[in-house]
Amino acid sequence: MTPDLAEHETAIVNEIERFADNVLRPQAAAIDEEARFAIAHLQALGDMGIMGMNLPEAYGGVELSGPALYRAVELIAGACGSTASMLTAHFLATDSLLIGGDEALCERFLPAAADGRALGAFALTEPEAGSNPADMRSFAAPEEGGYRLKGSKCFISNAGAADFIVVYAKTDKAAGARGVSAFVIEPKQMEGIEIGPHEKTMGLRGGHVFSLTFDCHVPAENRIGAEGTGFRTAMKVLDNGRIEVAAQATGIAAAALNDAIAYAKERKVGGHPIADFQGLQWMLADMATDLAAARALGHQAAAKRGGRDRYSTESAFAKLYASEAAWRIADKALQIHGGYGYTRDMPLERYLRDLRIFRIYEGSSEIQRTIIARGLLA
Structure with a gap:
């Protein structure tokens, strides 16, 4: 479920979804297999305004709302995790300038960053x-x-x-x-x-x-x-970055769930699709529930992005839950595929490898728990 977006944001998100499906997804396996740097997509991302989704129009950006940005990152990650990683790392740099820099510094660097001329x-x-x-x-x-x-x-x-x-x-x-x-x-x-x-x-x-x-x-x-x-600038930047990690995690998890559903409908045992078996249905139900909960926490944090109040706890909730839930979802999706899921002919093993870092970078799961606990005990 996606929160209501402004009409122009919906049009942008729909265009990104088409780009993700038609351009990013078909190349994702090769990028992974060859360890090919995802900057191969940089110019296309810049031409579409994706490199400046987090930036205001004054600096050449698209200025998406927090929820729209969350959805855009989710779609890109669901198609190619490497491309989403490259993109969101770029956002950490431009957010640093936007949050901490003066107008002269922003004018020097952000317009080129927004259209893909500068990474x-x-x-x-x-x-x-x-x-x-x-x-x-x-x-x-x-x-x-x-x-x-x-x-x-x-x-x-x-x-x-x-x-x-x-x-x-x-x-x-x-x-x-x-x-x-x-x-x-x-x-x-x-x-x-x-x-x-x-x-x-x-x-x-x-x-x-x-x-x-x-x-x-x-x-x-x-x-x-x-x-x-x-340090204060970096912590504010990481509040945004952790929301983007959550979006990446839910995007990959959604791809894994969709693959599992499609496979369960196609794969037959004893003449029946395995989707008919209650045990497997319960696995899918747990996966969908985990995904819905992760997205809800992500949307809660994303809605606060750019506001006057800090949202460190909300971004920690989102990153912690999404990164751990996504791993559970992808692991169950691979299990549903059986031995085929363990092969590199299917994307399940790539989803799991891509997801593993999300519990470590931009603040490990343990650090997120510390942030949450400090908020509770303050």
Whole structure:
């Protein structure tokens, strides 16, 4: 079930659904098999305005509402998880600018990001600072005209092809989270930025992630917001990102459920479709209930997106439940397919591999439980 959308949003979502079905889905297996970077779809996504769905019209974006954006991401992920991963990583970068940056910085980077001319990346995670970004070691020291940025990041989606990367680093080592600031670096133009080969991941094999190291000069005008505001910006960005992870999870889960239903109607045992068997019907009922609950939490969080009030708890609810429910749904879908589901000729094993990371990145399930508990106990 999708919340009511404005008429123009419905038209956009319908166009995205056609694109997902006709372009993304037929290529998804090959992208996974060949570990082909999903930026192959970048220009088409840009031409359709999809790269700027989260941005206001003033910066060339489509400015979809939270619920419409949720549905769009869900459709893309259901067709190709790797493409959705590349897209939403780009959103993390542009949201960082939109939330924390001044007008001049937004005007420099966002119009090109909105139409696909520039790809963004979001660099927060470090080898020894994952679930607790306040432990980061990357540091930006003042120097003439800006900062000397030194450090390293890991598991950074899109970094190998990014035109701009939002990097979070300490400007005050003694201040903990309050000492974190945000900067935009341009790896294709700045010296001192090294990006490693993409990691060989279990799933989302076309949504490439990279390590990067840097010892580079960053102009003062590339700082996002005031010094010390970076951590607050990152947490607001992740509130949005976790809703998008939930949308990706429910999109893949919906694809798995639809495949299971179709197979159950076709597959016969003893002359009867296996859909006639009560045990299997109950499996499908549980899958559909899990999906409906995950979507409800996702829609609840998405409806708050862009509002004045924080929605950290709602986004944590959505990501936690959707990422874990989607795994259950895809696992049952594979079980319904039996031995055929275990082969790589069917997409079930890809769904499971793609879904596994959702319980880890942008805040693990354990971190989501911590966020929820803190809200309860505040």
